[in-house]
Amino acid sequence: MTRGLGGLFRGVQSLTSLPATRAGLGHPSACVSLRTMVALPSFLSFEPRDFSLPNSSWSSEMLRLYEQYSIQCEVETEGGENRGGQWQRLPSYNRSLKYATGGNYLSKIIQSKARLFTRNIRDPGAGFEYVVFANKEEKRCVCIFQAGHRLEGPPGHVHGGATATMIDTVTGSLAALLSGPVMTANLNINYRSAIPLGSTVLIETSLDSEEGRKKFISCKVTSTDGSKLHTEATALFLSINISHLLQGG
Numbered sequence: 132m133t134r135g136l137g138g139l140f141r142g143v144q145s146l147t148s149l150p151a152t153r154a155g156l157g158h159p160s161a162c163v164s165l166r167t168m169v170a171l172p173s174f175l176s177f178e179p180r181d182f183s184l185p186n187s188s189w190s191s192e193m194l195r196l197y198e199q200y201s202i203q204c205e206v207e208t209e210g211g212e213n214r215g216g217q218w219q220r221l222p223s224y225n226r227s228l229k230y231a232t233g234g235n236y237l238s239k240i241i242q243s244k245a246r247l248f249t250r251n252i253r254d255p256g257a258g259f260e261y262v263v264f265a266n267k268e269e270k271r272c273v274c275i276f277q278a279g280h281r282l283e284g285p286p287g288h289v290h291g292g293a294t295a296t297m298i299d300t301v302t303g304s305l306a307a308l309l310s311g312p313v314m315t316a317n318l319n320i321n322y323r324s325a326i327p328l329g330s331t332v333l334i335e336t337s338l339d340s341e342e343g344r345k346k347f348i349s350c351k352v353t354s355t356d357g358s359k360l361h362t363e364a365t366a367l368f369l370s371i372n373i374s375h376l377l378q379g380g
């Protein structure tokens with residue numbers, strides 16, 4: 132299940148050579164080389180909850196689109212091979228650390244109260260409900276996003292910062308899928324029409340070009356039938372070494 136964004140935290144493996152104290156980790160039990168955590172007791176290595184699966188808050192439109200992309204996804208055969216389908220659903224956890232091998236355990240000791248911004252509202256449907264599908268061959272992603280009532284900006288409509296967060300997340304997911312750990316260096320957004328709270332929208336993103344460590348990505352947010360343009364954006368992501376990040380870089 133973690134295969135989709137597996138590349139995202141390829142760099143976390145380099146984290147395993149850092150003594151935890153250098154990485155700024157305060158917890159006493161973290162004062163060992165993280166390399167020792169590769170062989171985890173099985174009770175600590177269970178799969179984390181995947182927040183991109185349907186829940187009772189999803190609208191019929193959200194479910195319809197989820198089904199539409201799900202049936203175009205690759206499937207794993209009994210022999211372990213991947214067959215058919217151009218798309219893959221990207222899993223979504225409440226901490227990005229959880230994509231790493233042993234990350235579920237690491238997330239309990241590294242700033243254990245930290246939560247991914249888009250997954251920190253527990254009440255289903257109140258905040259960011261979304262699922263991202265990726266087409267790696269075509270270097271693009273589609274996100275189905277349902278904006279909950281806690282994302283209000285102008286009365287009855289989504290806060291521009293919430294829209295920016297989702298654009299950053301979807302463009303960042305594409306950049307990470309294509310090249311491993313990345314950071315947003317630049318994000319330009321044009322807000323064309325407000326998004327009503329509770330509505331479901333599509334966030335479509337694709338790679339424009341790449342240059343060394345740089346990935347230039349564009350994005351648009353539209354109504355699900357494509358008739359209304361809500362937002363347009365471009366983003367620049369730079370590949371990074373995770374150990375640089377953990378050392379405060």
Ligand SMILES: CCCCCCCCCC(=O)SCCNC(=O)CCNC(=O)[C@H](O)C(C)(C)COP(=O)(O)OP(=O)(O)OC[C@H]1O[C@@H](n2cnc3c(N)ncnc32)[C@H](O)[C@@H]1OP(=O)(O)O
Nearest residue numbers: 226227299300303304313314315316317345367369371380
């Ligand atoms: C888990 C599920 C998926 C979740 C996805 C969520 C995605 C969310 C991603 C984020 O929100 S990340 C958080 C917001 N971003 C930051 O906090 C980044 C802060 N900035 C940095 O850490 C550094 O500035 C950065 C890593 C982006 C770049 O520093 P580096 O030292 O690696 O690069 P450097 O400054 O040497 O620049 C390398 C090249 O990039 C260019 N560059 C850097 N920043 C730029 C910029 N802002 N605009 C344009 N070009 C830029 C720079 O000119 C240079 O070009 P050249 O190689 O052609 O000379």
